[in-house]
Every structure is written in structure tokens, then in C-alpha cells.
């Protein structure tokens with residue numbers, strides 16, 4: 001169902017698919033009343049949500065700062081209005097002013113149409129937090145869409161993409177439903193590739209007992225971004241690490257974060273902790289995935305059901321640290337094409353990876369050009385929070401969402417001669433940008449950051 | 461009328477305002493900060509947090525960075541408002557002679573009174589004009605129009621009327637009100653003494669101004685004006701100190717690994733040198 005009363009919507013998970021992730025969809029006639037019940041439960045828990053509901057002055061500054069509004073000019077894609085879709089209900093049922101003054105303060109009764117609006121516009125938000133970054137009060141619309149999506153999920157409304165990915169994670173330990181034999185085979189093949197292309201002998205140990213380091217790659221790196229995983233393998237080999245990839249969790253992402261933080265996200269966290277315990281590792285190192293890294297770094301401490309014994313860092317942190325200690329020999333001239341960096345939102349606004357990415361970049365390439373704006377001010381690629389829907393309607397929206405990014409890339413001039421590199425070290429950014437650089441004819445190739453490290457390492 | 465607005469309502473206003481604020485703050489406190497959603501780049505010390513929150517609260521840092529016109533309008537409005545609020549308290553308590561009390565400046569009470577009048581007039585006008593600009597903006601700028609609800613415009617109009625009344629009393633000599641009358645009135649209210657007989661309450665402008673202020677205070681806790689508290693509560697969630705987990709991998713000796721030629725098929729020896737930590 002790509003449209004509902006003129007609103008674009010992603011294809012929904014079927015009842016059977018919802019049941020697979022333990023949700024019994026609520027019948028339509030009960031949805032409005034159940035929505036209020038769920039909203040009431042959840043609003044009492046999250047202060048970030050309550051404050052977003054109760055302290056926006058409607059100054060409108062967030063509008064021009066959200067790439068979804070810039071791309072579509074759809075008023076409901078203005079962050080303050082996106083939040084208003086739930087705020088109007090919140091006001092009507094949970095605040096005195098909304099009960100007494102109704103329309104005057106923008107309060108509204110709940111209906112099925114409102115719920116459908118939620119589904120459309122909360123899944124057009126890429127949860128990039130640029131609105132929180134620019135709001136004079138720091139109001140975080142991402143918190144609103146987290147909760148909106150959670151309520152939708154409990155009602156039984158979840159995009160097929162998210163629901164099936166959540167189910168795959170539970171079944172196979174990764175989003176692409178790749179089973180262990182497939183993983184082992186792919187890694188063997190990858191080792192051969194590394195040999196052929198770089199002349200380097202690399203082993204990708206899986207479930208190796210007694211390892212020191214647990215590396216969590218993005219499952220997309222097995223198929224779509226092989227150079228990222230190859231780069232990680234070369235890096236760990238180069239430094240002589242005793243590392244392993246756990247077959248139980250071959251996934252840096254955590255789609256639960258994006259539609260169901262109560263069960264799916266938590267389930268994935270426990271799965272990781274179990275794996276770390278079983279393999280007896282000393283440290284967990286995360287691969288390239290924006291939302292996944294945020295879900296791990298910032299949420300494991302509050303989602304874990306036991307003390308977390310393993311320090312958790314991102315592979316960029318570790319590489320940058322070794323670069324700063326002068327322990328890696330890198331030859332930037334091996335990456336001599338013009339490169340620009342797309343800052344994954346989750347890295348720069350939620351995980352503090354800003355500087356480290358630049359340490360690595362400057363050490364690995366010769367012609368690095370910053371976008372404007374960049375760092376914490378950067379705009380999202382338009383695919384964030386996995387709104388990577390392929391239904392024609394949604395796909396068209398994705399092109400619009402990436403318009404701002406395309407302008408930014410073009411302005412750097414890296415693609416002028418058609419041989420530029422757009423470094424986007426996040427699996428979702430990559431998945432969004434692979435087609436988008438074609439749609440916008442940017443003349444660049446999309447790569448990860450570890451890809452560039454792997455290529456620049458000097459072995460002898 | 462005088463009895464209602466001048467004598468009874470003030471006590472009701474203060475009670476409702478206080479209880480309302482407590483109710484709202486209590487609601488916020490009841491919900492928890494569940495996960496760490498601090499915005500990065502990380503602030504490293506409480507000093508940095510204070511600086512960030514302070515510059516947002518008093519200089520409107522984000523508005524400055526992302527929308528200069530709004531920054532100018534909003535800052536002028538709030539700065540004038542702050543001065544007027546403080547001015548009301550200080551001016552009436554000291555009858556305009558407050559500046560004479562600052563030692564070492566040699567300001568006479570008469571001069572102080574003049575300064576007080578001047579400042580009041582200037583900020584009164586600035587506030588009015590800034591409010592007009594903000595109202596204009598709500599209709600002139602599409603993005604703002606799209607997010608505006610009727611109550612947003614009403615608030616601005618309401619404040620314009622409220623401030624307008626005040627400005628008339630200040631600027632039109634016929635309607636001017638002496639500080640001392642107001643001081644005595646407030647003092648009487650505080651001491652729970654009757655005020656109905658007071659000459660002050662014969663001024664229609666004063667009564668209207670007073671009524672509008674009281675309605676504002678009663679509605680305050682249930683309105684967008686709560687952003688005064690909301691701002692600090694929200695910043696308390698998104699601007700906090702955060703320290704990254706230290707990097708450093710267990711049992712790693714890069715030099716040894718390189719000497720052993722790990723990864724190098726033919727077993728060539730490792731090279732020398734390295735790349736420095738550039739750019740940051």
C-alpha cells in the first residue's frame with residue numbers, strides 16, 4: 001500500500017510477518033483507542049518525549065534544517081509539524097489546555113487517519129537529529145518518531161522491510177538472513193580477494209575461542225560493501241590482533257532501535273552479550289554502521305540485563321588511536337582520487353566520531369575535500385533509520401530526501417571528472433547513496449572509510 | 461471591578477501560577493531520562509555544559525548559528541522583556557532611585573529617576589517592536605506559517621496589547637502613573653491590607669494592564685510560555701558530559717607484528733616510519 005489518502009507509505013508487514021516478531025495486530029476499529037492507551041503508558045516513561053510535546057515554541061527554525069522538508073517541501077516533514085502529528089493527540093488527551101481549548105492550541109481527536117499520518121511521516125524521518133542539533137531548546141524530534149514508531153508497532157503497523165529484518169536477526173543473527181556456512185564461505189572468498197588484489201594474507205576467524213577482540217561487522221559488508229570488511233581484516237592482521245567474528249551476531253546494525261526498542265532492540269543486545277561471554281573476549285569493536293553504533297554505544301548501558309564487562313569501541317576509534325600513536329604505516333598516495341566525507345548523522349551527532357574520522361581520512365588520502373556544512377552540522381543522506389524502501393512511491397521520496405546531500409557533494413567538486421570518491425562510512429548511508437549518486441549523476445563512487453585504510457596500509 | 465481585579469484576583473493568580481508550575485514540573489520529573497541521548501561532539505566538563513546552556517539561554521546560540529533574523533528578533537524581544545521584568549521589580553521597590561544606590565558612580569536620585577524612566581521607555585518600545593516583528597514573521601515566512609497554530613498568534617497579539625497598555629502609561633503624560641502609587645499598592649497586597657480605595661485603581665489602563673498580566677500568569681503553566689523551564693529541562697537531557705571509552709586493543713604489539721611480517725606472503729621484513737596524526 002504505497003499511498004493512503006494522498007500520503008506515501010512504505011509497504012506493511014503482513015499479519016504473519018508481525019506474528020513472527022511476536023506482535024498480534026490490533027483490529028482497525030480498536031486501533032484509535034489502543035493508540036491512546038499505548039501513548040499514555042509511554043509518555044509517562046520518557047522525559048525527552050514529554051519535553052518535545054510540551055516546550056516547542058513553534059519558532060520554525062527546524063524547517064529549513066531538515067533534509068526531508070528541503071527535499072519535499074511537504075509541511076508535515078517540518079520537524080515541528082512531524083512532532084505535531086502526535087502532539088495534537090497528546091494535547092487533546094493528556095493536557096488541560098488541549099482538553100479545554102481544543103483547536104485553538106491545535107488539539108485533535110484520534111482517528112484512524114491520524115494513525116495513518118503517523119505511519120507515513122514517522123517513516124519519512126531518518127532520525128538524524130539535525131533538528132535537535134539546531135533547535136534553540138534541543139528538542140529532539142527523533143525521540144518523537146521513536147515513540148511514534150513504537151506505538152505503531154504495538155498496533156501492528158510496521159514496514160515490511162523493518163519487520164522482516166527484525167525477524168531475520170532473530171533467526172540468523174544478521175539482517176540479511178545469512179547462515180553460518182554462508183558467512184564462513186563468504187569470508188574465505190574474501191580472503192582470496194584480498195590476496196589477489198592487495199597481495200596480503202588475511203584470515204577471517206569465525207567463533208574462534210579465546211579471542212581477545214570481538215569484531216562486529218555490518219552484514220551488508222559480506223555482500224554489498226566487501227571492501228569495508230576486507231579493510232577490517234587487513235587492519236586486524238596488520239596489527240597482529242587476536243580477533244574473531246561471532247557467527248551469532250554478524251550484524252552491527254540493530255533494526256530494533258528503529259521500530260521496536262522494547263523487544264527487538266533489547267533482544268539483539270542480549271544476543272551480543274551472550275556471544276561475548278561465550279567466546280571469552282576482552283573487548284568488542286564495532287564495524288561501520290551509523291544507527292547500529294549509536295544503538296550499541298549509547299543504548300547497551302541502559303538496555304543490558306546484566307553488568308556489561310566488555311569495553312566497546314568503534315573500529316574508527318581504534319584506527320585513529322593507532323594513527324595518532326604512529327603505529328600504522330599508511331601511504332595516502334594509494335588513494336589519490338578526490339575524496340569527500342559524508343558524516344553519518346549517528347556518528348557525528350550521537351556518537352562523537354567526528355574528529356577520529358578526519359584523523360583517518362587525512363592519513364589515508366591525498367585529496368580530501370570537506371563538504372559544507374560538515375561534522376555535526378552535516379545533512380543526512382536521506383536513508384537514515386533504514387527508510388530504504390523500494391516501493392516506487394517511497395523510492396521517489398528517497399531521491400528527494402537525498403537532494404540536499406547531492407547538492408553538498410556536487411559543491412565539493414570531487415565528482416567533476418567522474419572519478420571522485422564519496423566516503424560514507426555507514427551501511428545505511430551506503431545503501432542509500434549507491435543508487436542516489438546515480439540518480440543525481442554525481443560522478444562519485446561510494447566507499448567506506450575502512451576501505452580506504454585497507455588500501456593505504458603499507459605492508460613492507 | 462476594582463475589588464475583583466485589584467484585591468481578590470492577585471491572590472488567586474499567585475496560587476494558580478505556583479500550583480500550575482509545580483504541576484507541570486512534577487509531570488516532567490515523573491518521566492525519566494531513560495537512555496543517554498546526549499548530543500555530540502561531547503562536552504567534557506561541567507564548565508563546558510554551563511557555558512553551552514548559558515549561551516543558549518542568554519545569547520540564543522543556535523538561533524544565531526542557523527537563523528540570524530529570528531535571532532535578532534527573539535533576542536531583542538527577550539532581552540527587553542527581561543529588563544522590563546527586572547525593571548518592574550527594582551523600579552517600583554526603589555522608586556526609580558536604584559542607580560543612586562550604586563556606590564562610586566555619583567549618580568543623584570534625580571538622575572537615577574531619569575535613567576530609570578529612559579530605560580523603561582526604550583525597552584518598552586523595543587519589546588513592542590520586536591513582538592510586532594515576530595508576529596509579522598509568523599505571517600510572512602512560509603515555514604513559520606506552516607507550524608503556527610492560532611494560539612501562537614494569539615500569544616503575540618496578547619503580549620502586544622499588554623505591552624501596549626504599559627507603554628501608553630509610560631509614554632502618554634495624561635495616563636502616567638507615579639512609581640510610589642504602585643509600590644504602596646503592592647506593599648498593601650503583600651500585607652493583606654485593603655487596596656480598593658487607592659487612587660491607582662481608578663486608572664483604567666492600570667486595571668486593564670493588571671488584569672492582562674494576571675490572566676497571563678494563570679495561563680502560563682498551561683501554555684508554550686513554559687519553554688522558559690522547558691529549555692533548561694531539555695538541555696539537561698541533551699547537553700551533558702560524556703567521556704568516550706578509551707581506545708586501545710588488548711594484546712596488540714604492532715611493531716612485533718610488523719617485524720614478523722604478518723600478512724606478507726613471502727615473509728618480507730617490515731618497513732619503517734609511519735603517518736602522523738594530521739589535521740586535528
Ligand code: HEM
Nearest residue numbers: 057058059136516517518534538594612615616685688691
Ligand atoms: C531563559 C529563558 C527563555 C529563553 C531561553 C527563551 C527562548 C525563546 C526562544 C529561543 C524562542 C523562539 C524564538 C521565537 O519564536 O521568537 C522563544 C519564543 C518566545 N518566548 Fe521565550 N525564552 C525564555 C523566556 C521567556 C519568558 C519568561 C517569556 C514570557 C512571556 C517568553 C515569551 C516568549 C514568547 C511569547 C515567544 C514566542 C514568540 C513567537 O511566537 O515568535 N520567553 N523564547
Ligand code: SF4
Nearest residue numbers: 056059060062080135
Ligand atoms: S526549532 Fe525547536 S522550538 Fe523551534 S519549532 Fe522546531 S522544535 Fe519547535
Ligand code: SF4
Nearest residue numbers: 066125126128129131
Ligand atoms: S530527525 Fe532528521 S529527518 Fe527527522 S525530523 Fe529531525 S531533522 Fe528531520
Ligand code: SF4
Nearest residue numbers: 290344345381384429
Ligand atoms: S543513514 Fe547515514 S546519514 Fe543518514 S541517518 Fe544514518 S547515519 Fe545518518
